[in-house]
Amino acid sequence: MWTKSKIFSSKNKFTVNALKWHWVRFWMRFAGLSNIGRIATRFASWFAPPHKASVAMAAMNPKGYIAPSAVISHANLRFGANILIGDRVVIFQNKDGGFVEIGDRVQILRDTTIETGFGGSLSIGNSTSIHPRGQINAYKSSIEIGKSVEIAPNCAFYSYDHGLGLDKNISEQPLESKGKIVVDDHAWLGVGVIVLSGVRIGKGAVVGAGSVVTHDIPDGGVAVGVPARVIKMREDIYQKNMNEKNRQG
Numbered sequence: 736m737w738t739k740s741k742i743f744s745s746k747n748k749f750t751v752n753a754l755k756w757h758w759v760r761f762w763m764r765f766a767g768l769s770n771i772g773r774i775a776t777r778f779a780s781w782f783a784p785p786h787k788a789s790v791a792m793a794a795m796n797p798k799g800y801i802a803p804s805a806v807i808s809h810a811n812l813r814f815g816a817n818i819l820i821g822d823r824v825v826i827f828q829n830k831d832g833g834f835v836e837i838g839d840r841v842q843i844l845r846d847t848t849i850e851t852g853f854g855g856s857l858s859i860g861n862s863t864s865i866h867p868r869g870q871i872n873a874y875k876s877s878i879e880i881g882k883s884v885e886i887a888p889n890c891a892f893y894s895y896d897h898g899l900g901l902d903k904n905i906s907e908q909p910l911e912s913k914g915k916i917v918v919d920d921h922a923w924l925g926v927g928v929i930v931l932s933g934v935r936i937g938k939g940a941v942v943g944a945g946s947v948v949t950h951d952i953p954d955g956g957v958a959v960g961v962p963a964r965v966i967k968m969r970e971d972i973y974q975k976n977m978n979e980k981n982r983q984g
């Protein structure tokens with residue numbers, strides 16, 4: 736039964752929530768990558784609801800939401816509109832690191848680390864999501880991630896290797912690369928996928944959880960395992976489902 740005090744307390748809750756969102760909206764108007772923008776985002780975050788509230792906050796301002804705990808230490812950054820940079824994300828420019836270009840509405844979620852160095856650069860197309868704890872190291876060669884790509888948690892991209900000679904410690908070996916990494920539009924990488932240098936993951940391709948990609952995957956291919964091998968094509972799955980539907984209907 737609704738008592739008077741219950742009604743008052745739910746009314747109070749509603750008012751407090753509305754006030755909190757006013758506060759968030761007010762400060763998000765000033766959000767951005769500048770010092771003032773980052774302070775404004777910190778103020779906004781004080782009363783923001785937890786976790787996925789940052790998605791709504793990113794939509795409030797074309798400069799997007801950059802979590803106060805994110806560390807951005809990169810002199811050649813291009814951010815698109817309404818991006819979301821989550822808690823403790825690191826974007827770091829190492830020696831001779833190339834640009835980092837992040838498209839509109841890209842989400843880079845908590846504890847992801849991005850680095851460019853030694854001529855490597857990174858581009859991420861519009862509406863792509865990189866889920867928590869990603870590691871993207873664009874050294875020696877570039878990493879190009881297309882539009883609307885879904886990258887599950889714990890994925891790693893390394894566009895370089897250390898040399899393997901016996902004359903020096905591994906950490907002192909010159910860096911090598913088999914070439915750039917390309918992930919084409921609409922691809923989906925399952926949890927814990929590792930992508931090594933010199934590969935192209937095709938348009939709309941799917942890579943199974945825990946796979947290691949060492950060779951190209953064609954457009955629409957579904958690849959799994961270590962190393963990742965194509966087990967089927969999405970087109971064939973679609974055709975099979977259509978044939979089944981036609982047989983039944």
Ligand SMILES: CC(C)(COP(=O)(O)OP(=O)(O)OC[C@H]1O[C@@H](n2cnc3c(N)ncnc32)[C@H](O)[C@@H]1OP(=O)(O)O)[C@@H](O)C(=O)NCCC(=O)NCCS
Nearest residue numbers: 886887888924925926941942943944945946957959960966
């Ligand atoms: C790749 C994937 C989509 C394929 O799903 P599916 O089409 O239903 O494939 P199936 O379950 O029919 O598997 C086909 C074969 O591949 C194997 N396989 C499937 N996924 C695998 C994987 N990640 N690693 C190794 N082998 C795998 C299956 O064991 C099966 O082998 P079998 O024929 O010898 O039994 C799915 O297995 C997967 O890995 N999903 C990722 C889930 C995830 O990370 N979610 C995060 C959300 S963002």
